[in-house]
Amino acid sequence: MKLSDREKMLAMAVGVTVFVLLNLFLMSAFAKRNANLRAALSQQRLAWSGMKELLGEKDLWAARDDALSAKQPKLNNENAAGVQLYDMIKELAAREKVTIHDTDLNGGVEKTQWYRSVPVLVQTSSSWPQLISFLYALQQPDKFIVCETVSIKVDDADPTKMDGSFKIARWYQP
Amino acid sequence: MTRPRPRTRMIRITPAAEGWSVGGSADGEPARLARTMEEAAASLPADASVSLSLPVSAVLLERMKLPATDREELGGMVVLQLEKTLPYSGEELTSGHDIIRQGETESDVLAIAVSNEQLDAICEPLRGRRMLPAQVGIYASQLAARYPEEEVLALVYREGDSTVLGIAQSGKLVAAHAYPTTNRTEFLTELPRLMLAAELEGTPINFTKIVVERELAGWIDGLKSQLGDARIDLMTMDLPLEQGAVNLVPAGWTQEKRKLEQSAKVRDWLALAGVIYLCLLLAAAAYIIWLQRQVGQVNALVVQASPTVNDIGSRKARWTALAPATDPNRYAVELLQQINQSIPNEDLHVTDFEQQSPSEFEITGEAPSLDVANQYLNGLQDNAALKAFHITGSPPTVLSNDHAAFVIDAAL
Numbered sequence: 001m002k003l004s005d006r007e008k009m010l011a012m013a014v015g016v017t018v019f020v021l022l023n024l025f026l027m028s029a030f031a032k033r034n035a036n037l038r039a040a041l042s043q044q045r046l047a048w049s050g051m052k053e054l055l056g057e058k059d060l061w062a063a064r065d066d067a068l069s070a071k072q073p074k075l076n077n078e079n080a081a082g083v084q085l086y087d088m089i090k091e092l093a094a095r096e097k098v099t100i101h102d103t104d105l106n107g108g109v110e111k112t113q114w115y116r117s118v119p120v121l122v123q124t125s126s127s128w129p130q131l132i133s134f135l136y137a138l139q140q141p142d143k144f145i146v147c148e149t150v151s152i153k154v155d156d157a158d159p160t161k162m163d164g165s166f167k168i169a170r171w172y173q174p
Numbered sequence: 175m176t177r178p179r180p181r182t183r184m185i186r187i188t189p190a191a192e193g194w195s196v197g198g199s200a201d202g203e204p205a206r207l208a209r210t211m212e213e214a215a216a217s218l219p220a221d222a223s224v225s226l227s228l229p230v231s232a233v234l235l236e237r238m239k240l241p242a243t244d245r246e247e248l249g250g251m252v253v254l255q256l257e258k259t260l261p262y263s264g265e266e267l268t269s270g271h272d273i274i275r276q277g278e279t280e281s282d283v284l285a286i287a288v289s290n291e292q293l294d295a296i297c298e299p300l301r302g303r304r305m306l307p308a309q310v311g312i313y314a315s316q317l318a319a320r321y322p323e324e325e326v327l328a329l330v331y332r333e334g335d336s337t338v339l340g341i342a343q344s345g346k347l348v349a350a351h352a353y354p355t356t357n358r359t360e361f362l363t364e365l366p367r368l369m370l371a372a373e374l375e376g377t378p379i380n381f382t383k384i385v386v387e388r389e390l391a392g393w394i395d396g397l398k399s400q401l402g403d404a405r406i407d408l409m410t411m412d413l414p415l416e417q418g419a420v421n422l423v424p425a426g427w428t429q430e431k432r433k434l435e436q437s438a439k440v441r442d443w444l445a446l447a448g449v450i451y452l453c454l455l456l457a458a459a460a461y462i463i464w465l466q467r468q469v470g471q472v473n474a475l476v477v478q479a480s481p482t483v484n485d486i487g488s489r490k491a492r493w494t495a496l497a498p499a500t501d502p503n504r505y506a507v508e509l510l511q512q513i514n515q516s517i518p519n520e521d522l523h524v525t526d527f528e529q530q531s532p533s534e535f536e537i538t539g540e541a542p543s544l545d546v547a548n549q550y551l552n553g554l555q556d557n558a559a560l561k562a563f564h565i566t567g568s569p570p571t572v573l574s575n576d577h578a579a580f581v582i583d584a585a586l
Contacts, residue, residue, distance in 0.1 A: 030458050037465040044472040051476065051483045058486055065489040068496060114495040135507035144499040147506040150529035166506075171499045 071142055075172035078109050081118040085145075085170050089122060089138065096134040098126040111174065119148060119169035124162075125155065131162050144171045185222040186415065187214050189229040189313050189333040191356065191389065195411070205412045215299035224305050225417065227313035229333040230340070230352040232296065233422075234260065234287045235312075237348060237375055238271075241280050248273070252285045266290055270420035272315065274346050284348055286312060290424050304434050310422040314350045316415040317385075318342035324383045328401050331387035331411065337361045339368050341377050346419075349377040362396040369400070385409045498532035503559055512560050513537060516553040519546045534585040535563075540577050544570050547578040554582060562586060 003011065054061075075081055082105045093100050104121035111117075126134065131152070139145050148167045155161035188195045193209040196217050208214035218224065236259070240251045252271045253264055260267065269287040276282070293310070300306055314329060321327050322345030329340035329350075336352040351368045355361055373379055381404040384397060388408045398406065498504045506529060513524060519542060526538035537554075541547035547570040555565045563584040570578035 026455075030462070033462055034465070037462065037469055041465065041469045041472065044469060044476060048472050048476050048479075051479050054483050054486045054490070055479060057490075058482070061486050061489040061493065064493050068492060068500070072496070112495070114492050115499075132507060132510065135505070135510070139502075139505040139507060141500055141502065144496075146498045146532055147529065148498075148532060150506050150527065150535070152510075152527040154523070154525050171496065 069173075072115070072144055072173045073170065075109070075116050075118065078118070081109075081170065081172070082106075082120055085118060085168065086120045086122075089120060089168060092137045093122075093124065093134055096126070096137060097130050098124050098134045100124055110169075114174060115144075115171035116174055117146075117148070117169040117171055119167050122164075122166050122168060124164040124166065126162060126164070127160055128162055131164060138168065145169070146171055183219065183222050184225050184308070185218055186225045186227060187211075187307075188227040188316075188411075188415070190411070191332040191334070191387075193334065210299075211296060212299040215303050215305065218303070218305060222305065224300060224307040225309040225311070226297065226300075226307040227311050227316055227415065228288060228293075228296075228422070229336070230312070230314050230338050230350045231333065231336055231354075232288060232292060233312055234285075235347075235350055236285045236287075237274070237377065238283050238285050239280060240283060243276055243279065243281055245273075248281055248283060252283065256285060256287050260287065262289060268293065268310075268422045268424040270422055272346055272419040274343060274348055284346070286315075286420050286422065288422050290426070293422070293424060301430075304438075306427050306431055306434075307423065308431075309417055311415075311418045311420060312347070312350075312422075313415075314338060314340040315347040315418045315420065317409070318347040319345050319416045319418055320413070321345055321383065321385065326378045326381050326383075328381045328384045328397075328404070329409075330384065330390060330393070330397060331409065332356050332390070339365065339372075341372055341379070341381075343378065349375060358390075358393050358396065362393070362400060365397075365400045383407060387411060503562070504532060508559070509535060512557055513554070516550060516557050518549045518553055522546055522550055534583070536584070537582040538580070540573070540579050541570065542577055544572065544578045547580040550580070551582055554584075560584065 086103060086105055090100060092098075100122050102121075102123040109116050109118055124131065124134070135147070139147065146169050148169050149165075150167075151165040153163050155163050185197050190207055193207060194211060194214040196206045196208055196214045197204070206217050208217060234256075236256070238252065238255055240248055240255075242248050242251060248271060253267075253269055256262075256267060256269055257264055266289060267287050268290055269285065271283045271285045274282045274284055288310075294301070297306060313333065317329055317331070318327065318340060321342065324345070325343065327342040329338065329342065331338055331340075333352060335356060336354050337356055338350060338352045340350040341348055349372050351371065353361055353364050353368065355364070369379055379401075381401055383405045384401050385407045386394060386397060386409065388410055391408055394406055398404075493500075502508055509529070510527065513527065517524070521542040522539060524537055524539040527535065528538075529535040539550075541550060547567075551565070551567040554560060563586060565582060565584045567580060567582040570580040573579055
């Protein structure tokens, strides 16, 4: 069957239209797929980069974890722990000439994923150097003692004195 | 890309006793016989350019005496004369002429014409293969051109089912008659009438040589008795031919060939574009596959390392959570020390230090001026020991004594 010129033109127009539409579809699908894959690759590479960094520090974190496990104290007696901490605070305060006004040992034991906290609340009065010496003696790396809250104010009556309010806790193994 | 191969190899198709002869010694190879033009077209190589020699039966030959000597002028006169005598218009004919003899004011010419319709019918198989002839000549005229020395020559040979008597003067065909038989007796019986017709047209018949197709050697005695006692020459048909003075390629064919060449070029470009398009599609597909593999490879590494990384992450989180108890930089005493060391002026006093949790604290104080208050904020922000904290301050408030009250917040 032979096509007339008009039929040929129509067939060509239809063919070109279909070809263009097909290409638009293909280009759109390619662009979409390309964007998705590049985003996924970028995300995966970023994740892998962070993971590689952590993997490189594997020995460091293992050593730190071992050190924590070895040094963090275990809580054997919940009732005695608060008293022991208070005794220690009282002894250090006396040595550094820090006056303790008020004390609260009934903070209980606070549990988190990583530690069990036994707090003691104390009110202090001292000069600035005495307070610094007291705190310096109180917090040592192996003691696992943390000042969970601190409030220090200049004494209104005597500007050379500092009034302190502390929630001091020892963090035991969970 | 395959560019259209230039058709430089000329193959001649000539009438033969049983159909058509394709090629031959002129083309450097043995001639192939084809019963029909379809067979002849099918046997042509793809790169061939065709030169077609028409049989006498397909053309009209008419000897004319015209009052002109200029070739173009003669051409115009020939067309006019043919239109008068033939039932065709100028567009339906392709014509040419060969000057036999020229005087001072007049010329003796052989007008040759062929109907375009008939030429198209003969060449339809060639057109179907896009091999329309580049040259169209008259076989009898081309044979006559082999004998330029002969004053009056008689040619006797077969073209299909006909036997031709051609008459030439000095290598130029002046008359030709095809009688539809290849039977010796029938042809010899008809020969006197053909001779008489030629003589009436003014064609000389005192032959100096008679050239006969080699396969018709058995006809020589009869021919000699009718054509006179001239020298006889047996002719091998498969010999090189000249194109002759006339080329009967219709004007429409030239345009058609140009169109065919253009469409061949367009097809070639489209083919090239198609190849490039396919290459691009393949490249795009390959790129997507490569990208997918990259994602898969990195994902496999992530999945493989995940248990170990989770374990390390857990240890790191434990260390970070216990940092207020283990890292001296996070101790209250260290924070107070840094806060104290950052004071730029002895007249600046920190009046209040509040730490609501190990991860945040607030400083309240009074500075002798706004500048000193801001200087203190900047000093804390630049303090390397406090770099873990994000330190901000609201604009200081100017007091009645021109001092500046400030509040600075810090959080991890």
